[in-house]
Amino acid sequence: MATLTEREGYVIRAANFRDSDQMISALTSDGLISFLARGVNKPTSKNGPACRLLAHSKFSLSEGKAGGFSLRESLCLAPAPEKEDLLTMASLTFIAELSSKTLQGEGLGKEYPWLARAVEAIREGFDPLTSVLVLFAHYLALEGFGLNVDECVYCGAKTGIVGLSYQDGGFVCRKCLNESATEANSRKLKIIRYCFRCGLSDFSRVTFQKEECIGLISELCQYLNDLTGVRLKSLSIIQKL
Ligand SMILES: [Zn+2]
Structure with a gap:
């Protein structure tokens, strides 16, 4: 059973990785955390809004055997400021x-x-x-x-x-x-x-x-x-x- 960890922060990097995945980095009050967000590029992904650049979000992450984190669930607390200018x-x-x-x-x-x-x-x-x-x-x-x-x-x-x-x-x-x-x-x-x-x-x-x-x-x-x-x-x- 993978350990789950909860983190809250602002997304500062979202890099495409394989077909529909992204590697996300977020700055939290404990420092930087990076994780794999599977399927986040699909329009139907529930995790899409939380993983956009500068969204303020809560992430529930599981830690793999090799030490990398991957996203289980997310909650977008506030999307990036949506101003069109x-x-x-x-x-x-x-x-x-x-x-x-x-x-x-x-x-x-x-x-x-x-x-x-x-x-x-x-x-x-x-x-x-x-x-x-x-x-x-x-x-x-x-x-x-x-x-x-x-x-x-x-x-x-x-x-x-x-x-x-x-x-x-x-x-x-x-x-x-x-x-x-x-x-x-x-x-x-x-x-x-x-x-x-x-x-x-x-x-x-x-x-x-x-x-x-x-x-x-x-x-x-x-x-x-x-x-x-x-x-x-x-x-x-x-x-x-
Ligand atoms: Zn001087």
């Missing part, structure tokens, strides 16, 4: 790809409330691109790639901040500006600081303009690519918005 769809696609490509390995329980908050904020009608940006900054910070947005990364000065160096990981003061740093206006620096420092309860307190979000999401993608080699394909959809 391109901006929301592009943002959700980006969040799923960002989550599946950056969240790997052990733990990840700390990332879960941020993903949940981002998806729920979009469901409540909060600006999707601001959600993407704040989530992205927090994923980077939790994975150990946070930027130092409290002081100059070179001299520790808290005043006279005029730029940012992704290469050296944070803010740069006027005295220390060098070729690896780019100058930025105070609004941009404030937005970056807010995105890295805001708490969960502040998540939907401020929204930023579309161009500001797209510009910064693009910069964070480049930063992530330089650090890890990960390239996010759905950035191109965001950049066309």
